[in-house]
Amino acid sequence: MLSRSVLRSLTHSSRLFSTSAARQQKVAVLGAGGGIGQPLSLLLKLDPYVTSLSLYDIRGAPGVAADVSHIDTASEVTGYPADKLDEALEGVKVVVIPAGVPRKPGMTRDDLFNTNASIVRDLAAAIGRVSPEAHILVISNPVNSTVPIVSAVLEKAGVYDPRRVFGVTTLDVVRAARFLSQITGSNPQDTVVPVVGGHSGATIVPLLSQTEQGKSLTGEAYEKLIHRIQFGGDEVVKAKDGAGSATLSMAYAGARFTNALLRGLAGEKGIVTPTFVKSPLFADKGIDFFSSPIELGPNGVEKVHPLGPLSPSEEKLLAACLPDLKKNIEKGKAFVAQS
Numbered sequence: 001m002l003s004r005s006v007l008r009s010l011t012h013s014s015r016l017f018s019t020s021a022a023r024q025q026k027v028a029v030l031g032a033g034g035g036i037g038q039p040l041s042l043l044l045k046l047d048p049y050v051t052s053l054s055l056y057d058i059r060g061a062p063g064v065a066a067d068v069s070h071i072d073t074a075s076e077v078t079g080y081p082a083d084k085l086d087e088a089l090e091g092v093k094v095v096v097i098p099a100g101v102p103r104k105p106g107m108t109r110d111d112l113f114n115t116n117a118s119i120v121r122d123l124a125a126a127i128g129r130v131s132p133e134a135h136i137l138v139i140s141n142p143v144n145s146t147v148p149i150v151s152a153v154l155e156k157a158g159v160y161d162p163r164r165v166f167g168v169t170t171l172d173v174v175r176a177a178r179f180l181s182q183i184t185g186s187n188p189q190d191t192v193v194p195v196v197g198g199h200s201g202a203t204i205v206p207l208l209s210q211t212e213q214g215k216s217l218t219g220e221a222y223e224k225l226i227h228r229i230q231f232g233g234d235e236v237v238k239a240k241d242g243a244g245s246a247t248l249s250m251a252y253a254g255a256r257f258t259n260a261l262l263r264g265l266a267g268e269k270g271i272v273t274p275t276f277v278k279s280p281l282f283a284d285k286g287i288d289f290f291s292s293p294i295e296l297g298p299n300g301v302e303k304v305h306p307l308g309p310l311s312p313s314e315e316k317l318l319a320a321c322l323p324d325l326k327k328n329i330e331k332g333k334a335f336v337a338q339s
């Protein structure tokens, strides 16, 4: 079991905009014109920790910015067209990246690599040049590879701080809470499931044994729930039938993670949530990025929490996760090495 205080923190950190802002920050969204970018920009406009919102896309960001800017919260909103990336990044403390193509039915997240790897690489290079101290929140898939890509680009540029690069895996946590609560009848807001590993299929490892509501689930009910959490993205891809993947639930998850980070940066204590970061947990197996509950603070990552005791089923899930994750990470690194 994770310690009581970590579990309490996970619960506390699973609220969107739960407190009033102590310190505010400039936030940029790269890919703001897209299916995730638009509702994410809307939700960030509502976040009291955001003082200024910089919306960039190769298509449509000024229009989204004009629209969102009419909402009656205090933050300033500016839209930047394709040729104004550097301006969009000036002075930003947090950059959220949902730029890139989404899946269509029949595709894996890894099938997006060929298009999205270079998009993310080029955006990371611009961040490294213009706002090297920014915290970078990567949504673009495949997250298991795009986070190593961003990290390697910053490393090449000599500005890498592993405490400031995050893969956003919050949607897995959101789905786990929702799907489990549908079975148990619990309130999803109080149903906090640590989800660790990576963000695709078998690399997504939900730790139901560590939750009050999930620990007694066994047999077919357990197997079905694990499958649903691991392949929740496919449900949406199938239902959208060629029109993309999760956008609205992802915008919610992205806004929630951004808010958690902003609260940590502002000095709030006890902000703990899973996110895919440079991690020592499986570094001895050559896997140096991993998602586990992370404590967020003024410098970004303050503490990487261990996984805690796993059930025999979770040990099996972890064993299946690690080789896939290793391949995804190595693919990202190799891409930058060859660029």
Ligand SMILES: NC(=O)C1=CN([C@@H]2O[C@H](COP(=O)(O)OP(=O)(O)OC[C@H]3O[C@@H](n4cnc5c(N)ncnc54)[C@H](O)[C@@H]3O)[C@@H](O)[C@H]2O)C=CC1
Pocket (backbone or CB within 6 Å): 030, 031, 032, 033, 034, 035, 036, 037, 056, 057, 058, 059, 098, 099, 100, 101, 102, 103, 112, 116, 119, 123, 138, 139, 140, 141, 142, 143, 168, 169, 170, 171, 172, 199, 244, 245, 246, 247, 250
């Ligand atoms: N981490 C996660 O849990 C999730 C990740 N995703 C991923 O998020 C990404 C975006 O998904 P959607 O918003 O649905 O796609 P979308 O196609 O609706 O939007 C993507 C946006 O990125 C923009 N874009 C492309 N190249 C760009 C560049 N170089 N600079 C700035 N903007 C650029 C496009 O113009 C478009 O507006 C996909 O890779 C998807 O797989 C989606 C859901 C969940």
Ligand SMILES: O=C([O-])CC(=O)C(=O)O
Pocket (backbone or CB within 6 Å): 102, 103, 109, 141, 171, 232, 233, 234, 236, 237, 245, 246
């Ligand atoms: O399934 C996809 O391609 C988008 C995604 O990452 C998710 O919804 O978890």
